Structures are given as C-alpha cells and as structure tokens.
Amino acid sequence: MRKAGEISRLPDTELEIMKVIWNEAKSLSTSEIKEKLEIKRPWNSSALQTLLNRLIDRGFIESYKEGKNRFYIAVVEENAYLALENRLFLNKVNNNSLTKLVASLYDSRAISQNDLDELATYIRQKAGGENI
Structure with missing residues (x-):
C-alpha cells in the first residue's frame, strides 16, 4: 500500500469510484463497480473505464484480467487518503x-x-x- 505523502487529491468522480472499491475491501470487476455506482446515478461504461484507467495511472488501484473480466483492487488505503484530504481541508479552510x-x-x-x-x-x- 502507498503512503499519504505519495498520493494526490482525487477529483470527485474518481473519489466516488474509490469509495466503492474501499467499501468492498476486495477485488471488483468493472461491472460490479458500475452496478454499485449506479445505486446513486447512471454511469456510462466508457467513462467509467476511462476513470478506472486514470486511477491506475495515479497509482490508486491495480487491475488484472481473469477470463473476460477485468478486476480492480485498491493500492492506496482509505485511511491514508482521508488523512491527506483532512490535512488539505484543515489548511485551506481553517488555516491549520x-x-x-x-x-x-x-x-x-x-x-x-x-x-x-x-x-x-x-x-x-x-x-x-x-x-x-
């Protein structure tokens, strides 16, 4: 797992995807992620794939292929990301x-x-x- 100092802040849509992955605490297929995201709102499959690839490029998740399905698992722990967000928020809004x-x-x-x-x-x- 990566440390907080090695990660960057995520845009809201990518964070939404990470919350699904963190919440499950296991590998999820693209369709499983899409299904869980669609509880709140509809998601376009190609847009989701683009965002998943961005999360891989940023080092937040890893993926592997099993049969016809691609699976994703978190590399950055939720607590490490929350620590980063909280530090940034405290500094930006409340002057630390x-x-x-x-x-x-x-x-x-x-x-x-x-x-x-x-x-x-x-x-x-x-x-x-x-x-x-």
Missing part, C-alpha cells in the same frame, strides 16, 4: 487550526454538545489522560 474547525462546526450546529464530549474523551485517551 483544529480549534477553528470544531468551533465552526459547533456554531453552525453541524455537531452537538454530545459530539464535543465524545471528541474530548477521544483527545484525553490519545493524550494518555484519564477516560471519563
């Missing part, structure tokens, strides 16, 4: 301030007091403090 991010989410009612309490517990645990 986690406090600003959390305050903004709380002030806009996107998160609740219960969410803040869970976050505080998580931070205490990760910092080696007591678990309340």
Whole structure:
C-alpha cells in the first residue's frame, strides 16, 4: 500500500469510484463497480473505464484480467487518503487550526454538545489522560 505523502487529491468522480472499491475491501470487476455506482446515478461504461484507467495511472488501484473480466483492487488505503484530504481541508479552510474547525462546526450546529464530549474523551485517551 502507498503512503499519504505519495498520493494526490482525487477529483470527485474518481473519489466516488474509490469509495466503492474501499467499501468492498476486495477485488471488483468493472461491472460490479458500475452496478454499485449506479445505486446513486447512471454511469456510462466508457467513462467509467476511462476513470478506472486514470486511477491506475495515479497509482490508486491495480487491475488484472481473469477470463473476460477485468478486476480492480485498491493500492492506496482509505485511511491514508482521508488523512491527506483532512490535512488539505484543515489548511485551506481553517488555516491549520483544529480549534477553528470544531468551533465552526459547533456554531453552525453541524455537531452537538454530545459530539464535543465524545471528541474530548477521544483527545484525553490519545493524550494518555484519564477516560471519563
């Protein structure tokens, strides 16, 4: 698997495909990927193939052929990609301030007091403090 420093940000459509592949955590055929994507909206087969080839070129997935079917598997772990996206977002929108991010989410009612309490517990645990 590739590390976060070796990967780049994905366009939304390619990310949509990666989410399907990450969610299944196994090799998927082109038709299986298309079927899962089409739960949300229709997909053109040739456009999907183009995007899958781009993901291969970017090093996010690998493919192999078995009989008449082509299968795809993730090379970049979802957690590594999420770490990259989160760092970029935090830097771009909140000037690298986690406090600003959390305050903004709380002030806009996107998160609740219960969410803040869970976050505080998580931070205490990760910092080696007591678990309340």
